[in-house]
Amino acid sequence: MERLMKIDRRIIYLLGAAIVFLTMLYPLGLPVAISDLARQTYNEVENLPDDAVVILSPMYDSGAMGELNPMFVALFRHCAERGYKIIIVNTQWVQGPQIVHKFATEIAEEYGYVYGEDWINLGSKPGAAIFLQTAVKDFWEACIEDFNGQPVESYPIMQLVPKVTAEYVDACLVLNCGTPGAPEWLAYVCQPEGIKLVIGEIQMSVPESMPYVQSGQYAGMIAGSRGCAEYEQLIGHPGQALKAQDTMSAIALMVTLFIILGNIGYLATRKK
Amino acid sequence: MRKEGPMIVTVLSSLVVLFSNYFFLGQQWGLTDRLDYWFNISYGIALALGFVNLTIIHWKYVQRRREGWVYSVILLLVMYGYLLLGIVEQHTGPTFSWIYDNMMTVLGAAVFSLLAFLISSAAYRAFRIRTKEATILLVCAIFILLARAPIGDAIWSRWSYWGNEWFMGVLNTAGYRGILLGAYVGAFAVALRILLGLERAHLGGTGTQ
């Protein structure tokens, strides 16, 4: 019984890795129920005006891309389907726009979106709070050039957004995994300017963002990988997040079983 | 004056931020923006100093053939090589981007993915029914773990509702708000202690007046 308390961690790791591979090869196809929060988030994006301009901000780096790339894909696809103009920009997270550029290019081609007219990648800008504050006053001055090093004012899409205010921007969709992140967008841009803020959050930080959703400061939230799987179902394009749900289930079950085993061992040895 | 000088700068900067945020005139003058610029410039200078410092330290290691000096050579080569490449190609250059995408991004993701394994072993090790509180923690952990994955719903159709919506939205949010409120009041008190010069740890030494 004492052995149950001291299972070698390498066994846990090996089993975990095996489960990940197996569930990827042989998916179980368990249904994913759609929560009210996912539906609310979907509706917030769906119900923007037809000619809406949205800022899609990938505030993350390689660490969080497993969870946030599918969210980016789902949100970009949803916006493209609705015909919104999409501006990709972030601050401080240097890798973010680089990571998402290829997904954006692929989806844009699929929907016949023209770079510079229907969508643009402005890259990562330094400055965090300073960038966001400047963007509210003068978006062109804050960005200067796009991902390819061309002056931003040379693009037709940028003529639509001289400032990041409610007059020119309909929503900010921020994919969040740390600092600076959604709270900075809320404090410096969305709350003072009255712009709708929808976020995509890594599972780890969902509890922390929940109070903001309840207070209405975040109009919606894609809550972790599970939330993204729900969102993918709502837009009718099952993607990476939905595929990952079987792995999540199997791993959750494995961890639960190990916890139970550990406790059986603990109780048995304590009685002795 | 070694401590008083930085103390005066701290107090003056704090007063400028307070004036700029609370007083209409201060807001119109945009003093906080200026301070933020200064902070970013100081940060840039600190980074440059770090660069020089790193060079000096590792150059010494190489000269003295200290244990592991080969790694110092690699560090210096990579640091200066990538810097030069960045200057020549800029950040959008093909080689610069290739190295970044295929090394930094992949390595970062690999280290992050270690978490999946570490969380499993930590959960196994930590969640034991040692006390009443530990038992509550264990039950909550298992309940949420299964609720966040579709397996919860497969066991009981209402699992996800109770776990994700009620548990996370009501119980968890109430707890988080409590911790956050305490933390904000605490952060606020630290700021005030520094502003009043009662806490001086950031200037070195014991941290008291």
Next chain:
Amino acid sequence: MMWFLAQEEAKPVLGLFVEGTIVDIIVVLLLGILIWVMVSRARTGRPIPEIKKIAGLEAIDEAIGRATEMGRPVTFIPGILSVSNAQTLAAFGVASHVARQCARYDTRLLVLTCDPLPYAVLEEITRQSYLEEGRPDAFNPDDVRFLSAEQFAFASAVIGVYERERPAANIMIGAFYAESMIFAETASFQGMISIGGTAHTHQLPFFVAACDYALIGEEIYAASAYLSKEPVLYGTVVGQDILKILVWIIILIGGIVATVNPETTFGKLFEF
């Protein structure tokens, strides 16, 4: 859904203040007065309320003692954010205490940083602490290390230090993100005694699960006052606790009023 609408034209309140900041100013003044009263009482030797024992802070000396007995080093990590974050500032107070104790017991202290500014400050704090303990010769500048500004490169470097240097105690106080679990769990593999503290609520569960002692939220802000045993700094913590009680009373009244009358305008009182 509550939405925050943009203000049309900013005007000063009472001809002097920014709109929406009056309550903030009152709170700042109130906390200032509370701290002043408590500090004055402490200075004149009058009694002030006691602070409860914080197990995590009591354990710091125990951890250093254990490292001393084993003849192995202590590691200190002040989070990964810069000096503009209050948690990093709180970590400096703890670093000062840890450095003094290590100097006193002639135990090697390794300070590992992820940001150039805290690196510079911590080098100074450690040097000064060794000097104040009369052991300037024992201070080794190479033991205060700036490892990397990249989050996961820093995480790998810290694991490397744990593996090579085999510390006996691991103290982590400050703003942590995903790397918290990597540090805490690796420290556990190495048989180190771990003390983790952060106000980042998304990382707290990891510290609670994986560390021997965890400091939760505001406890890290009280740490430097608590460890210094200075009545004057104790006074500031007592002042902060009284403010918290006031906030608690306001929340309670607000909760009751909103339950009795959901249409209440009680919340408007705090929007000035």
